[in-house]
Amino acid sequence: MSIPATSTLIRTSSLELRSIRFEEVAAILDLIRRAIERGCSQHYDPGQRNAVFLTYARGLFAEAVGPFEGIVAVREDALVGFAQFDPITGRLRAVFVDGDAQQSGVGSRLLAEIERRLRLRGGKRLYGAMSLNAVQFYARAGFRSLSGPECLASAGVSVPVVRMEKLLRS
DSSP states (O other): OOOOTTOSEEEETTEEEEEOOGGGHHHHHHHHHHHHHHHSTTTSOHHHHHHHHHHHHHHHHHHTTSSSEEEEEEETTEEEEEEEEOTTTOBEEEEEEOGGGTTTTHHHHHHHHHHHHHHHTTOOEEEEEEEGGGHHHHHHTTOEESSSOEEEEETTEEEEEEEEEEEOOO
16 A cells, blocks of 8 residues: 555554644653653763753744654554654754653654655755764664764753764655
């Protein structure tokens, strides 16, 4: 079964990928907090994890209506993943998978959907500042490091990241 290129809904194996709804922002923030606590605990201290969370918490309500595009992954009526990107520049802002759903393919599905949507808009490159715990995930997905770890200031706290990119094929 092929899905039309303009579709914003994809369903396979009980995982639904769709654009976020404004009324889901609070639940998405809860998911982000859980994802950070579980996924980042070996790479970032509590202050750094909180700073990363605050970066999203400060702007997600406004960003839900633009300029970024957000996608949620839903399984059995529960949010299990969230991704956000800039459809104009190709900057990947976020891919978060709820703690219990990590390592189950949700992140890969979200990333593939971002790539699909970006290609439809003529995008040639997806890039971002990746958290240390996710570098291997992005490398397996075809991203390459642009530099070694560097520190970004987030909520007044220094958080190490790795800038990475993936060139998209048509």
